[in-house]
Amino acid sequence: MKKNLLLSVMSLFISAAAMAWGQKGHDVVASIAEAHLTPAAAARVTAILDNHSPVYYSNWMDNASHTDEYRYTSPWHYANIDEGYTFATMPRNPEGDVISALEMITAALEQGGLEPAQEQLYLKMLIHFMGDLHCPMHTGRKSDRGGNNVQIFYFTKETNLHSIWDTDLVESAHRWSYTEWREQIDRLTDEQAAAIVEGDYVSWLNEASEISRGIYEKTPEGTRVSFDYIAEYAPVIEQQFVRGGHRLAAVLNRIYDK
Numbered sequence: 001m002k003k004n005l006l007l008s009v010m011s012l013f014i015s016a017a018a019m020a021w022g023q024k025g026h027d028v029v030a031s032i033a034e035a036h037l038t039p040a041a042a043a044r045v046t047a048i049l050d051n052h053s054p055v056y057y058s059n060w061m062d063n064a065s066h067t068d069e070y071r072y073t074s075p076w077h078y079a080n081i082d083e084g085y086t087f088a089t090m091p092r093n094p095e096g097d098v099i100s101a102l103e104m105i106t107a108a109l110e111q112g113g114l115e116p117a118q119e120q121l122y123l124k125m126l127i128h129f130m131g132d133l134h135c136p137m138h139t140g141r142k143s144d145r146g147g148n149n150v151q152i153f154y155f156t157k158e159t160n161l162h163s164i165w166d167t168d169l170v171e172s173a174h175r176w177s178y179t180e181w182r183e184q185i186d187r188l189t190d191e192q193a194a195a196i197v198e199g200d201y202v203s204w205l206n207e208a209s210e211i212s213r214g215i216y217e218k219t220p221e222g223t224r225v226s227f228d229y230i231a232e233y234a235p236v237i238e239q240q241f242v243r244g245g246h247r248l249a250a251v252l253n254r255i256y257d258k
Contacts, residue, residue, distance in 0.1 A: 021135045022167035023059050025241065027178035029131040030058035032186045032245025036193075037252060044256040048120050054127050054248075055178065061128035073125070076101035077132045080142035081209050083216075087139075087202060098133050101125065102201050109255045127248065133201065134244035136236075137165045139209040141216070150216075153224040161219055173234035185238045186245065196243055197250040204247060211236060 021029070034054050037045060049057060064070040065077070072095070079097040081090045092100070105122045108114060114122065132138050140146030140162065147161035154164050174181065188196065218232075219225070 021131055022170060024167070024170050024178060024181070025135070025237075026058040026062075026128060026131040027055050028181040028185075028241045029134065029244040029248060030054040030127055031178050031182045032242060033127070033130075033248035033252065035182060035186065036246060036249035038257045041249075041253045041256040045123065045252060048116070048123050050120070057124040058127055058131065060124050073101070076125075076129060078138035078140075078146055079205060080146060081139050081212070082141045082143055087205055087209060090142075098129050098138065099201050099205060102129050102133065105129070106251060106255070126251070130248040130251070131244055133204055134208055134240040134247075135165065136208045136211040136215055136240070137162045139205060139212045147216075150219070150221055152219060152222065155224075155226060161215070164225060165215070169230060169233060170237055172230045173237055181241065182245075185242055188242065188246070193246055196246045204243070207243070208240070211240075 030053070034042070034045075045054060046052070061070075061073065061077070065074045075093050075095045076098055079087060079090075079099055080093070081087055087099070105126050109119065109122055109126070137147045144150050145162070147165070148163070150161035152159060152161055152164070154168050159168070174184070176184065215233075218229070
């Protein structure tokens with residue numbers, strides 16, 4: 001009995017870890033976003049989140065999606081794009097994906113009039129799914145479960161392609177706290193920041209998908225990832241964190257500071 005319970009708990013955390021940037025990545029995106037909220041938007045976001053920071057809830061969805069109440073949101077973390085397809089041509093998941101989720105949530109928040117509990121739920125979802133949108137392997141192939149079935153080696157550890165992009169590469173690139181990540185990489189000029197927030201959810205997903213295609217080419221089954229791989233992709237991780245944070249801030253400012 002205890003053994004089965006332990007295995008269930010372990011599988012829960014393994015599944016959760018395979019769903020997103022990992023805790024550090026989501027914290028960085030939320031922290032960058034918080035730093036760029038207007039005073040009015042920051043006040044509204046803090047009030048809706050019961051005086052918590054966006055960082056406090058940045059990983060909430062990864063755990064919630066494994067509960068009976070929110071299991072329906074499991075497909076909302078990603079949008080699979082198989083080889084030879086684009087987002088426009090790939091058959092959509094009838095149960096939803098990260099694009100349909102973000103579009104629905106944003107429309108509801110912009111319209112307003114939500115019950116407080118519903119607004120808080122949607123805000124927590126928005127914070128998390130914007131991080132997912134910028135994780136390249138969340139646009140990975142359906143045929144290999146976003147890289148989860150692509151077995152590789154991270155130095156001497158046997159793992160999979162999705163897993164290293166969630167956590168291993170982030171921690172190997174810089175062993176910083178999320179606040180140190182923000183301080184070191186969030187250094188755009190006003191012009192750069194304005195350019196980054198142009199576009200919409202689909203165009204931002206397409207950026208991540210383009211990166212994902214390159215990752216698949218660089219990391220076929222059996223690849224042994226080492227220092228050169230980390231050096232090549234650390235700037236990409238930094239770029240996606242900054243994009244995600246600034247874009248999340250822009251969406252929240254548009255919703256809460258009209």
